[in-house]
Amino acid sequence: MKCVTTALVVMTLSAASAVAETPVAEVSQLQLYSSFWQNLHHFLYVSAWATRPVVPEQPRLAMPLPPGSDVSMAPDEKATWDHAVTVYERDFASRDLLFGQRMTMIKLGLVDRDDKLTGAPYDDELKTLLLSAAPIYRKYWWPAHDAGNRAWIEDAVRRTTKYAPAIVARLTTLYGVPWFGRPVRVDVVRFGKSQGAYTSNNPTHIVVASSDPGYAQWSSVEMLFHESSHGLFRKTQLAIEDAANRAGKTPRDLWHVVLFYIAGEVTRQELAKDGVEYKP
Structure with a gap:
């Protein structure tokens, strides 16, 4: 995935008055959070997309909202919420x-923020x-979203913990780089990107949608x-691109x-050693 620009990272990391959030769980330097602000931001983004008609063959950038996501609000609440969704649809959904x-x-600016976004x-x-x-x-939504996130985190970490040392050792050998020397933030949101998960670099920051059925059970480990x-993966990516260029190919x-193949196959092989049948 593309790296964020240095300017944006510096801007975010130097912002004052951050508060330290507590991760729900941690495994192999991956710290998993169920953050209120990250969930609100992603839910507004998905809600904005839900107002757009489905156009055949036109890709959608957000997951669909499940049935029952609409709630009955007081008129002033509805006006405020609808305005927020409208702004997200206008300014961010595309x-x-x-x-x-x-x-x-x-x-990144939502990381470790207090209730006033100071x-x-x-x-x-x-x-x-x-x-x-x-x-x-x-x-109206956060209690259920937070509970769903925490249940997913508990299950994912329980499944991952046993196999993480072997998988980490194999991946770092294949990539030719050490594992992370400091914690990596994984923000678990209930709804998000159409692909379910995405990662920005510098710093490495992962977002995963806990309601995505493609990340249930053993798929969460992969x-x-x-x-x-x-x-x-940057070192491996550059080597692949260099080899393709020298061959006159532009795949x-x-x-x-x-990356898909390596992560999936290494996970499959390590689970198989323990009698777990998994298909990436």
Whole structure:
């Protein structure tokens, strides 16, 4: 995945008044969070997409909302929430959560923020919008979303812990780089990108949607090592691209295909040693 620009990273990491959030769980330097602000941001993005008609053969950048996501609100709450969704539809929905302008900055700017978003590197409009939508999201959706996230985290970490040492050892040998020397943040959101998970680099920051059925059970193990591999794969990616260039070939995203294969096959093989049948 593409790296975020240095300017955005510096802007975000230097923002003042951050508060340390507590991860729900940790495995092999991967710290998994169920963060209120990350979930609100992604839910507004998905809700904005839900207002758009489905157009055949036109890709959608967000997951669909499941039936029953609509709730009955007081008129003033509905007006505030609908306004927030409208702004997200106008300003952000057409931007990919990973590659779209400012989207990584917004995501990173929500890390370790207090209830007032103190120090968040946003303009007043976005900050005010999030603060106005926050109590409504907290009242109607957050308890269920947080519970779903935590259940997914508990299951994923339980499955991953036993196999992580062997998988990490094999991946780092194949990639020719050491594993992460400091914690990597994994933000678990209930709904998000159409692909379910995505990773930005510098710093490595993973987001995964816990409601995505493709990441249930043993698939959660592969997903964690696939996404974390994005932070370790640059050396291998450059080698693949160099070999392709020397051969006069320009295969589209071959490096990502290779990453998919390595993470999936290593996970499958390690699970198989324990009698677990898994198909990547």
